[in-house]
Amino acid sequence: MLNVLLRTLGQGLCLSLSLVAGAQAASVVFLNPGSASENFWANYSRVMQAAATDLGLDLRVEYSERSAERALRQARAVLDGPQRPDYLVLVNEQYVAPEIIRLSRGKGVKLFMVNNGLTPAQTSSIQAQPGKYAPVLGTLTANDEEAGYRMLREMAALLPRSNEPVDLVAFAGVRITPSSQLRENGMRRALADLPQVRLRQVVYGGWSRERAYEQAQLLLERYPQVQLVWSANDEMAFGAMQAFEEAGRKPGVDAIFSAVNSSPEALRARIEGRLGVLMGGHFTVAGWAMVMLRDDARGLPINPDGRSEYSLPVLKSVDPAMARRWLKLQPKGGYGIDFKRYSAEGRAADYRYPFLTSPVDY
Template sequence: MIRWVLGLWLLLCCALASAQTRAPSVIFLNPGYSDEPFWADYTRYMQDAAGDLGIDLKVLYGERDPARMLSNARQVLDGEHPDYLIFTNEQFQGPVLLRLFEASQVGLFALHSTLTDEQQALIGGSRERHRNWLGSLVPNDEEAGYLMGRELIALAKGQPAELLAFSGVKQTPSSILRLAGLQRALNEAPHVRLVQAVHGEWQEQRAYEQAMSLLPRYPGVSLVWSANDAMAFGVMRAADEQGRDLRYAALNNSARVLQAHIDGRIDVLASGHFILGACALVMLSDHARDMDFIERGGQDQVASLLHLLDRAQSQKLLARLGQADIDMDFGQFSALTQPQQQRYDCSIASLLD
């Protein structure tokens, strides 16, 4: 009898140990193209963080197709459920995803873009009506748009100027917020006039075609604000073909835009949000280990990752991101290693040293 009890006790201990050491499983519904530099790099940093944190990560690309994104979500729902599902509110699909998984035990987490205030007024926020929606992590998009706009406007040196803006996909919160930030900067600078804001949908070719028709319409434009780097390059190509000398503000971390900033072809550059997904994995890793991130900044958090780079910082970032090994330990941001931290401090500071 004693031997039987000891045997059962050992089995229970082994089962508990196994449960405690099992890697948390996470699926990320990546909205981008699988060969899109920004989203491919975004995934690369998440995979690096997953390795540091002991997370089993799988990524499904939506290929910028709303139907494909929903198909990927249904594939997860019909398959073996992960511990966590990370989604974006791309094309405002967040409420649909929440409804799909409302009866499941999967923990849902909004990344990069969360439900808008209007959407949340209808269906509730995280941990409200949809109890398995654990929270969100988004970058400081409005602030980035503002800082880019303010720095670009400063190039006019107080003189009257005209500005043309290229925003992203109309139904994307990041696009809306960045453009709102630009408008805040314009409100502070009445001497600079926004002649038009168009939706370049993050695409170089579309921005090129738009700029080919817009630049002749606005011969006085000297400033171009772009919500990402691809659109800035599209406008730049059109301007070069038309012999226009313009000043540019852009956002991203591609080798191409970093080099353009170093060379002075991009005047203002914001970057830093490319590790946002990795930072989200830090939060979920803690949550899986009974250290709820709500105690370290709340359930819905804004990461102040986006900031303006000077040319020296662009040079450092270009060199670091060009390495095969990112050489960044994301475990350093976890509550496991910093149990006294009151807020997460995930940043690219170490990449700029």
């Protein structure tokens, strides 16, 4: 009898191991709107891959090289290909999302959006034609408006106390990208609190160092007394810095610069004081998206509160100490974050992802 029992247990164990070994990881394709050579988007992909590996997801990244046409071609190839993924993660860069959502209808691929969500007008249009579009499982974006606001407020706080007017120029990203719009809106909101700051001009640098460099040369000719240079990303800030340096102006001394992103160059510039204000941390959205997709793949509810769109408090002011810490953590890909720890698996029914409402330390 004991031998029979042992044999039965052994057979059951072998069957269980076979089922586990044969189980396939949920597959994810991320349509990255940038290029592998861009610090932000390359780092974004690294964080996403670190989280996917930690969580047992099969991730593939496709870079669209800042081309809306290429992004749409890639989406069609993914959705019409012989091996469709379980999930397609996309970004509403240059307003490409509605067309990809339309192409996804009936394909059996779940959609998830990160970094740039739908605009209110796009949402209204899609809701008015529900039979034309696929559903979107969820959307995670950063607190971009708040970041734009805090950047200018912190820049102004670095100025000497005076009632004299101070000239500001601003480098926004792309007119038709929600994160750029929100950061600019935050900057303009801060202006209402800072009557001494005069916004001379906003230019759209397209996230490009080279373009911002050329624009900054012209802005310096028009407004030679500029003391504040607000930039929606680090590449544009460095392009503007180059123009200022060539004009004999020292960043951090003769003018205060700000930026968003946490590339190694930006972190070093913050440590050195060339960047007076730096906002970073939104790369973690990539990892939090993977947590939610892994839970969904396991049949767990990822929006028990009924919401599907969240603006996460991930963008924060990076001081020199934090910059030094992030420089050490970057090579780890996932910044040392234990993504499994934040899963809903094994939690109570009322569990809420903490990263949706509170900053996570790392």
